[in-house]
Amino acid sequence: MTGSTFGKIFKVTTWGESHGKALGVVIDGVPPGIAISSKDIQKELNRRKPGQSQISTSRKEKDIVEILSGVFDEKTTGAPISMVIWNQDADSSAYEYMKHIPRPGHADFAYDMKYGVGIRDYKGGGRSSARETVARVAAGAVAKLLLNRENIKIVGHVISIGDINAKEMNFENVSLNVEKTPVRCADIDAAHSMMQLIERVKEEGDSLGGKVEVLVKGIPAGLGEPVFDKLDADISKAMMSIGSVKGIEFGAGFNCISMKGSEMNDEITVQNGTIEMTTNNAGGILGGISTGMPIICRLAIKPTPSISKVQKSINSDKMEEAELFIRGRHDPTIPPRIVPVAEAMMALVLVDHLLLSGLITRHTTR
Template identity: 55%
Template structure:
């Protein structure tokens, strides 16, 4: 299977399946000398792991990470870093019936069409559990970004019809409720909505917003590898994501040029500022030094207990009730995955920037 490697200068290769023995990732290109422990990685994995709220799958996994290589005496060595997370609470028998049919919204049919074979236990490689490896690698990428003062903050912007009120935004609140919403009132309303959805044996979707502060200007490549294009690729590679927009996003289609352009201005101290940020911090595929802002649309969880229409491999039309343990909403657990994929992309492009100018190369080498 191709497509499990991401990045050029800071490259990761993920492996493992939802109901296999373990999942993991190999990171190549991490500089030597960075302080790194399993606890550093575990903090992010704990934000993603299942079984922590009434709105996540009851599957109980500790998601304890082990560093197998690339770290010595608490520092990265510059050699490949290998991480492993063991699966400990699989219930593969929950999926025995779907071996003969295709679940709506899942990759069952397309995997069969491509490979002529699939691991039906929880979706195998197509399962959202694959993102465990991404989050582990992303935690290392965020440690590198912290060396440059780059901060990534993602949160739940909306769930179903409930959206946060920007006037009530509190960053700490993201970690104070099960839904990762920075607005307590919105979180309470969203929780009530999700309880109704669960009663109907259905699921919900939502929006995640991500804000990056501290990234210097000049990061990104023009033409085919624009920074927003590569961030879009990274975020869309998350299985539940169905759309990405930067800055004013799709609303730009309803604006005039005068409304959408970000006007430049020098402040009283001579610093360059912008009067708006409709570009979302990226112009011409290159960062402009202002906050990068984007949003990701997350689809409702495909696995629902309600009866659905589908087909089986025998060519029959059937009705299917999906068994097993599933999230009624993916959004809160996907927040840290969005942060991870953002971090992995930005580290790769910060390293790329060094090679864009001779003075930067000399500074790095001399």
């Protein structure tokens, strides 16, 4: 199985399965001399871990990280950093009867077609499980430490669940309010409505999708390579690699199709000796290169495919139609827990491009 490594200089390789012994990540390309401790990683993992509220899965994982290599006296050495997170609350019993029945909306059928029936780890989804993202968040925590040194900040938040939409908010208000509710919506009134909707749909045995927005402040102009390695292209690949993400937009996004050029174009001005744009419909990226304006991207997240309603599928062992009732512990909606994952993927892309551009040196010890 290829495709578990991401990045050009800041390279991240994740490993492990949902119900295996552990999951982990190896990061190569981290400059030496960066102050780091397990607490820095743990802070981000605690935001992603399951079982935190009534709107997430009841699976209880402490997700305690162990740093195995690449750090000495709480500073990076420049060697690959390896981290492991042990599984402690995996319950595979609910998956036994689904061994030969691919779950609608999951990767089960596609994995069977690619690797052959009987190869796929059916326990918790194996490698295709959202639990794989714990390793991404650990890597993203390291990337965030590098970004903090450059005064670059990332914040994500939920801006819609089902048909409930949050009001538009700036970076500061999002940062202040996003962690105040389990749904991670910075609009507190909308967050309460979202939670009520999630509870109602959960009782019906169903699930909901939504939209996550990721904002980046302090990004310098000039990041991104023309043509195939555009900054927004790499961000798009990073975000679309997260399970359940079905769409992405930047700035005005899909609304641009109903705008005129005079409305879409961000006019350029000089304010106090600084070049700025009067609007940010481009979402901080033009021609695949950052403009210095905040990066704004939004992700469309599909409803959790594991639902408590009877669905039609097939039994691949008997080659006949089958009905499926999914047991186990699942999130009734995914966007709140995708927020730290999306932040992590954004951080990985930005650090990689900063290294590619030379704005962060591979040998800095400052």
